[in-house]
Amino acid sequence: MKGYFDISAKRLKYMGDKMEKILGYIKKEFSSPVLLICFCLMISVFLSISTESFYSLKNVVNILEANSYRMILAVGMMCIITSGAIDLSVGSILSFSAICTAISLKAELPIALCILLGLLSGTVMGVINGVLVYATRINPLIITLATSYMYRGLSLMVTEGIPVTKLPESFREIGCGDIFGMESGVTAAFVIIIAMIPVFFFMKWGSYIASLGGNPEALKRCGVKTWKYRISVFALMGFLASVSGIIVSARLNSAEANAGLNMEMDAICAVIMGGTALHGGKGSLFGTVIAVFLMGLIRNGLTIMSVSSYYQQFITGAMLLCAVVIAELRERRARIG
Amino acid sequence: MSDKILLSAENISKSFNHIKALQKVTIKAFEGKITAVIGDNGSGKSTFIKILSGSLEPDEGIIKIGTNSYHRLSVAQAINAGIRTVYQDLSLDNFKNSVENIFLGDEITRCGFLDRKAMRVEAAALLEEIKVRIPDLSEPVRNLSGGQRQGLAIARALRRPAKLLLLDEPTAAMGIQESAKTMEMLGMLKRKGIAQLIVSHNMEQVFDIADHIYVMRSGEVLVDTAVSDTSPEELRELILRREDERIF
Ligand SMILES: Nc1ncnc2c1ncn2[C@@H]1O[C@H](COP(=O)(O)OP(=O)(O)OP(=O)(O)O)[C@@H](O)[C@H]1O
Ligand SMILES: [Mg+2]
Numbered sequence: 001m002k003g004y005f006d007i008s009a010k011r012l013k014y015m016g017d018k019m020e021k022i023l024g025y026i027k028k029e030f031s032s033p034v035l036l037i038c039f040c041l042m043i044s045v046f047l048s049i050s051t052e053s054f055y056s057l058k059n060v061v062n063i064l065e066a067n068s069y070r071m072i073l074a075v076g077m078m079c080i081i082t083s084g085a086i087d088l089s090v091g092s093i094l095s096f097s098a099i100c101t102a103i104s105l106k107a108e109l110p111i112a113l114c115i116l117l118g119l120l121s122g123t124v125m126g127v128i129n130g131v132l133v134y135a136t137r138i139n140p141l142i143i144t145l146a147t148s149y150m151y152r153g154l155s156l157m158v159t160e161g162i163p164v165t166k167l168p169e170s171f172r173e174i175g176c177g178d179i180f181g182m183e184s185g186v187t188a189a190f191v192i193i194i195a196m197i198p199v200f201f202f203m204k205w206g207s208y209i210a211s212l213g214g215n216p217e218a219l220k221r222c223g224v225k226t227w228k229y230r231i232s233v234f235a236l237m238g239f240l241a242s243v244s245g246i247i248v249s250a251r252l253n254s255a256e257a258n259a260g261l262n263m264e265m266d267a268i269c270a271v272i273m274g275g276t277a278l279h280g281g282k283g284s285l286f287g288t289v290i291a292v293f294l295m296g297l298i299r300n301g302l303t304i305m306s307v308s309s310y311y312q313q314f315i316t317g318a319m320l321l322c323a324v325v326i327a328e329l330r331e332r333r334a335r336i337g
Numbered sequence: 338m339s340d341k342i343l344l345s346a347e348n349i350s351k352s353f354n355h356i357k358a359l360q361k362v363t364i365k366a367f368e369g370k371i372t373a374v375i376g377d378n379g380s381g382k383s384t385f386i387k388i389l390s391g392s393l394e395p396d397e398g399i400i401k402i403g404t405n406s407y408h409r410l411s412v413a414q415a416i417n418a419g420i421r422t423v424y425q426d427l428s429l430d431n432f433k434n435s436v437e438n439i440f441l442g443d444e445i446t447r448c449g450f451l452d453r454k455a456m457r458v459e460a461a462a463l464l465e466e467i468k469v470r471i472p473d474l475s476e477p478v479r480n481l482s483g484g485q486r487q488g489l490a491i492a493r494a495l496r497r498p499a500k501l502l503l504l505d506e507p508t509a510a511m512g513i514q515e516s517a518k519t520m521e522m523l524g525m526l527k528r529k530g531i532a533q534l535i536v537s538h539n540m541e542q543v544f545d546i547a548d549h550i551y552v553m554r555s556g557e558v559l560v561d562t563a564v565s566d567t568s569p570e571e572l573r574e575l576i577l578r579r580e581d582e583r584i585f
Contacts, residue, residue, distance in 0.1 A: 202450045211430045211441065218428035221392045222442025222493075223416045281432035 032275025032287040032327065040294050047301045054304055061182055067296035068185035069244035070266055072192055074274075074292045075285070076240035077267035079200070081276050082283030083233045084213030085140035089129060090241045090267060091260035092151035097122035097242030099155050101171075102164035102255035111170055119242045125151055126238015130231035148264075155257035163256035167249065175250020185247040192240065193289060200285055209233055213280020269316065270295055273323040277331075295319075340367040342401075343501055343532050344389070344420075349398035351384055351556075358384040359395070360556045364534075366501055371523070371533045373543040375572075376553030382536045383425050385553075386505045389534070390422035391415035419500030423507050425536075427490040431479035435471050436460040438478055439493045463492050468518050483510030491519065495526075502526065504535040508542070520546060540569045552576060 047054040101118030133140045176183045200206035208229045211219040249255040274287030344366045351359040358381045387393035391412040445452045469488030508516040552560035
């Protein structure tokens with residue numbers, strides 16, 4: 001009997017140690033996601049109690065559907081910011097690739113080809129961003145600010161400012177039809193996030209992307225062809241922006257030059273809130289995903305409580321401020337302590 | 338000297354805008370020998386090392402390695418030729434941990450996925466071998482001490498068999514004990530036949546281990562001598578005298 005207790009005491013201590021290790025790891029690696037999840041739960045509980053329509057499967061689906069394209073953009077932006085860059089042309093790429101698809105649909109090209117053209121145009125624009133950033137070594141903020149105007153200008157030139165509407169039903173079926181009881185955009189976002197997990201965490205690509213933000217010179221001196229990674233991360237962003245563009249245009253049944261305005265800001269906001277530092281070097285995929293969800297939750301809650309959309313902007317901004325202040329304080333404490 | 342030349346950099350010039358960092362510098366490294374480059378701050382030593390490692394393009398000059406000669410050596414070419422470098426700024430990614438930094442650019446993968454476990458085991462063994470003590474290998478390297486970081490940079494350079502090690506002040510941030518260990522290790526590597534080109538400010542250290550010495554000043558080679566033909570006093574005097582000549 002005594003021996004049994006001895007063992008269990010030892011086991012208990014072992015389990016305690018193990019637990020502490022795991023908790024320490026979570027605290028170190030996942031502190032922002034955990035904080036955000038707590039936020040999400042608090043808001044959910046509050047909304048469930050104070051409103052009738054929040055607590056339902058339909059509403060959750062609704063939130064996911066309304067945010068799927070934001071999710072996709074934010075994942076791309078997370079990679080960009082991790083690599084120490086920023087991309088302000090995301091909204092413009094989104095709108096241009098949607099217009100590209102819509103125009104080819106109107107020309108009655110096969111639907112798969114139309115979508116492919118849209119994706120291609122977005123990816124090419126991303127590559128152009130990447131090449132410019134790499135070749136000129138000018139701050140990506142400036143480069144993509146310039147290209148964002150140029151791409152938006154292209155959209156305006158092509159459409160002459162008139163929205164391309166009444167897209168074929170078959171396109172809408174693909175862009176926002178039903179898969180697993182949800183719009184296909186949700187599935188797309190889900191697939192993209194799942195696909196990003198191995199690439200970002202367990203493969204060279206993710207590691208090099210982070211080093212581009214951490215110390216690009218060191219990466220180069222280790223014999224890595226940094227241009228490949230600099231360009232591919234922008235290309236990925238362009239590709240994801242065009243995926244979002246297709247989802248958005250299918251949902252709205254139209255593509256226009258003014259689509260996607262300020263989308264890049266929403267994405268940057270979610271990435272930073274999710275715990276990725278603006279100087280890059282280390283990214284948080286899960287934090288980003290949860291931050292997008294949190295922002296969607298708040299938007300949804302305010303709508304349900306019929307608060308004016310003017311407040312939404314204010315609240316989003318205030319939350320971003322809180323998030324960065326918390327992150328900064330934590331970082332400072334870690335540096336001193 | 339009848340030794341075989343491993344690498345020779347001939348008439349290397351490099352300017353940054355109006356600053357002439359290197360002017361027709363010719364330096365040779367011999368097989369199995371330690372060559373030291375000494376000189377004042379700003380005399381162009383690091384610039385020269387960066388050119389040899391392929392991370393900086395010279396304006397003029399030629400680099401001969403074995404039978405190949407290069408006007409513009411790329412990092413990949415230098416690495417393939419067996420050149421490993423410890424940069425003065427160490428070139429570590431501060432956000433990555435020790436293991437990731439040692440393997441940066443040359444990770445072990447399995448089916449395209451990073452094999453973190455294998456890298457960890459190898460890194461731990463390597464650090465143990467060269468007596469670099471880092472308590473937590475998963476800590477980001479920005480939290481490590483200067484000496485530990487320098488140890489890491491050296492470990493990275495030593496991981497793969499090298500022909501020539503370029504060491505830019507490899508012991509500048511190290512304590513007495515660690516510095517002695519590193520020097521001991523360099524001696525051991527020399528016995529293994531690995532040639533070294535070492536930049537240092539420490540005259541005693543240089544005389545301890547080097548076979549050949551180059552003294553640089555203002556981007557030019559001032560003295561080019563075998564260690565056996567000179568003494569620290571003589572070199573010091575030479576450096577100071579040249580200084581006087583320049584001033585008066
Ligand atoms: N990237 C650069 N841009 C402009 N000038 C540079 C650059 N790199 C080096 N220099 C200049 O070239 C000269 C040589 O610099 P270098 O770093 O090679 O000196 P060093 O001999 O290594 O000095 P130290 O002993 O301080 O390390 C200096 O005058 C420096 O200001
Ligand atoms: Mg130097």
